[in-house]
Amino acid sequence: MDKIVDCKNVRFSYNHQIVLDNINFEVEKNDYMAIVGPNGGGKSTLLKLMLGFLQPVSGSIKIFDKNPILSRKQIGYVPQFATFDFDFPINVLEMIMLSNLNSKSFLPFYKKSEIKSAHEILKKLQIDDLWNRQVSDLSGGQRQRALIARALISQPKLLLLDEPTASVDIHVEKDIYALLKSLNENMAIILVTHDVSFVSKFVNKIVCVNRCSCFHKISELKDIHLQGFYSGDFTEINHSCKL
C-alpha cells in the first residue's frame, strides 16, 4: 500500500533516560498529520528519528519501507524556524538552491535549470520578488515561506516541519496552514506543533506524544479527554473537530 511512514514500537533514550517509548503510528499517501504534545515531550526527537539523525534504541521507523537515512532524498525538512540561523550572508535564491546539493556538487556554480526551478518554487510560494533579498532582511512570514520553498525544491514526497508557526502572528499562521493544505495534494505532511486547536482543522491525523504516543484519526475523534496522558492545561483539550 501507500505507506509512507511506519513507526512501530519505537523507543529512544538520551543517556539512559527514556525520552520516547512505545511510539506507534502510520502515515499514508496524502496524509496530513500533526505531532502534538507538551514541551519536552519528545516531539522534536521523534522528528529527528524520522530524518535519521537519531536511531531508535528499539523498534523501527521505516520511511518508504526503508531506513530513513536511505529515504532522505524523498524527504523535505523545514527546521524549527525560531532557532534557525538567519544571520548568514546569503540571499533567498541561493539558500533555496543549497537544498539541491548532493555529494557530487563541486565548483561554485549553479546550473541554469536549477536557477529556473528555484524561481518557479518561489513563484509558487509568492515570494519570487524577494529572491535577491538577504534572508536576514525577511519578515517572519517570508522567512517561513523561504524555508518551505527550500524544502520543496528537491520535490519531496514527504514534508516534515518543526513548529512552522511558532513566533509568527496569527495572520501568517493561517496563511501557512492553508499553504500546507494545498501542498498536501502532492505529498504527505507531518508537522510538529503545540497549537492543537488550530491545526486540527487542517490535519487528518494526530499523534499525541508525551514519552509514549496516542494515535488518532481525526475522523474517528469525538470527544476524548486524555486524562493522565497530559498534565496541566492539556488535559482539557478537546480533540473533536469538524472536517
Place this chain on the structure above:
Amino acid sequence: MNTIIYAILHYAFMQNAIIAGFMASIACGISGTFVVIKRITFISGGIAHSILGGIGVAYFLGINPLIGAFVAAILSAVLLGIIKIKSNENEDTLIGALWAIGMAVGVIFISLTPGYNTDIMSFLFGNILLVSKSDLWVLLFLNIFVLTTVFVFFRQFIAISFDEELAKLRGLSTNLLYILLLIVIAVTIVVLIKIVGLILVISLLTLPAAISRLFTKSPSKMMFVSAILGFIFVAMGLFVSFKPNLPPGATIIVINGLFYILALFFKNRMIKRKKLNSLKG
C-alpha cells in the same frame, strides 16, 4: 616615505615581504570568511596555538620548523574535527586543552634544544621581513591548496556552514567536509604565521573577514573584500613599522583592530541613518 619605496625597489627582503603579504591575504580572505560565518574562531585559535608543539619538535630534530608547523596544524585540525564530531558538552574544554598542551610541548622541546634561537620569536610574533625566497615557494604551494580546495568544495562548505542538518539530509559527508575545512584553515594559519606569528594569527584571520561581513551580502564577495582588506592592512603595517623600526606583525594587528572598530562604528551610523530615513519617509 621615500626610504620605504627605495627599499621596496632595491631590497629583495622588502619585495619578498610584499609578495608574502599578498599571498597571505588571499588565503586569509578565503579561510577567514568561513571562520567568521561558521563561528569557529575558538577552534582556529586552538589550531594556531598548538602549532608551537610542531615547531618545537622540529627545532629539536633539526628540521625546517615550517614543516613541523605544517604537520602539527594538520594533526590538530583532524583531532579537533574528531572532537567536534564525537561532540559532547566538553568540546570547549577539549579545544582549550589542546591549545595549551600544544604550546607546552613546544616550550619543552625548544628548551631541550641547545643554543638560543632567535627564530622562535619570529614564529611567535611573525616577521614578514625575514621571508626567504624558499619560504615564498612554500607559501605559493599552500595558497594553491587553499584556493583549489575551496573552489572545488565551495557549495558544500557553504552548506555545512549554513545548515549542517540540511547538508546531512542531502547526503553530504558533513564530518569529512568539516575536517577538510579545518585543514584548509590550518594550512592558512601556517601561511599567516610567517606574517604575524602564531600568537597574533587569529586577528588577521578573522578581522578582515569580520569587517567585510558588515558590508557584503554573500560569502564569495566577503572573501574577495576581506582578501583586499587583508592586503591593505599588511601593506600599511609594513609601511608604518618600517621607519620607527616597530615589529611589523604587531603593527599589522593594531591597524587591523583599529579598522575593525572604525568599521563597527561606521556600520552603526549607517543603520541609524537608515532607520531615521525610513521614519521620515
